[in-house]
Amino acid sequence: MSVPFLNLSAQYESIKEEVNGAIQQVIEKNAFAGGPFVEKFEKKFAEFCRTKHAIGVSSGTSALWLIMLAMDIGAGDEVITTPNTFIATAEAISFTGATPVFVDIDEQSHNIDPALLEAAITPRTKAIVPVHLFGQPADMDAILAIAKEYQLFVIEDACQAHGAMYKGKRAGSMGDAAAFSFYPGKNLGAYGEAGGVVTNNDEIAQKVRILRDHGQSKKYYHDYVGWNARMDGIQGAVLNVKLKYIDQWNDMRRKNAQSYDVLLADVPGIIAPKEMAYARHIYHLYVIRMANRDEIIAKLREKNIFCGIHYPIPLHLQKAYQRLGYKNGDFPAAEKCAAEYISLPMFPELSDAQIETVVAEIKQLVSGSV
Numbered sequence: 001m002s003v004p005f006l007n008l009s010a011q012y013e014s015i016k017e018e019v020n021g022a023i024q025q026v027i028e029k030n031a032f033a034g035g036p037f038v039e040k041f042e043k044k045f046a047e048f049c050r051t052k053h054a055i056g057v058s059s060g061t062s063a064l065w066l067i068m069l070a071m072d073i074g075a076g077d078e079v080i081t082t083p084n085t086f087i088a089t090a091e092a093i094s095f096t097g098a099t100p101v102f103v104d105i106d107e108q109s110h111n112i113d114p115a116l117l118e119a120a121i122t123p124r125t126k127a128i129v130p131v132h133l134f135g136q137p138a139d140m141d142a143i144l145a146i147a148k149e150y151q152l153f154v155i156e157d158a159c160q161a162h163g164a165m166y167k168g169k170r171a172g173s174m175g176d177a178a179a180f181s182f183y184p185g186k187n188l189g190a191y192g193e194a195g196g197v198v199t200n201n202d203e204i205a206q207k208v209r210i211l212r213d214h215g216q217s218k219k220y221y222h223d224y225v226g227w228n229a230r231m232d233g234i235q236g237a238v239l240n241v242k243l244k245y246i247d248q249w250n251d252m253r254r255k256n257a258q259s260y261d262v263l264l265a266d267v268p269g270i271i272a273p274k275e276m277a278y279a280r281h282i283y284h285l286y287v288i289r290m291a292n293r294d295e296i297i298a299k300l301r302e303k304n305i306f307c308g309i310h311y312p313i314p315l316h317l318q319k320a321y322q323r324l325g326y327k328n329g330d331f332p333a334a335e336k337c338a339a340e341y342i343s344l345p346m347f348p349e350l351s352d353a354q355i356e357t358v359v360a361e362i363k364q365l366v367s368g369s370v
């Protein structure tokens, strides 16, 4: 049996008529850039995240960048984040002119370790960007307490965490602002590039709204040097349809994760993901750890089982960030995890039979010790 890493067609089949109808409406109404479909999504997504504002933008990367611009973060500033994330988190910091400063992760949650945060704070530090990696929120209470003490902004990178919870609160609702990605493969994915900013702060919301649209407060009156980072109408319309199903899809992912947990429990040499006591994980990715992961992934591929690695090289060791002067050994937990991660197939429509096949093949490889 072939098991894809991700199957977006299965989801499309279940909402085909609704989505096709929604896209057609955008075309008929010529509502291509921003417009009523995006505005409707913004209202609904703010309700979903339990925040005062949601602003549709062009990607998760621009969401992060615009938030930081709205906070006047720029050259000479430092922003603390985790090296265990997609590069966009750090790119957004760099594109403001500020410097990313990395802090190692907690190996259980895979997220930034609050116990290591204070040592990285300097007089230049302006913000902390916790990333809710794989769909599990970072330990926000500890992070928010430190941020309050040092008067730092907290920007949640919730790009992988649509609908995740921390102690009953929605991912994205706890910091000063949060960024979401609606990249097609995300739990809430558009049919193209899209992103969102959520915040309870009126000033940040207003500034992000203006900055995403060339800094104009009204047409051709430009208060700031901004950018074109609007969400397009088709993405707004698709997301309006899909938002109705996100809780159901997240529940399906959680059920799939539970099945993996049970079946993998007695397999030696595997570290399965742990749902922290404070979290409701929404399993954007189901990531296990194994010492000989490259061989395992290659052998599974031969059996038509497709896995991923998120991410093979922590950001402090990426060529793009060589100039920051970090070296191997600086963040041992992130480095160890990056060398061992395997993302197993995970999407809502994954069947029990597919999960059983993946685990059976892994078990066979482990017993034959690859």
Ligand SMILES: Cc1ncc(COP(=O)(O)O)c(C=O)c1O
Pocket: 059, 060, 061, 062, 085, 086, 088, 089, 131, 157, 159, 160, 180, 181, 182, 183, 194, 195
């Ligand atoms: C943790 C994280 N941050 C930021 C991004 C950037 O989002 P986008 O691809 O929509 O620009 C992504 C998505 O790829 C992500 O996973």
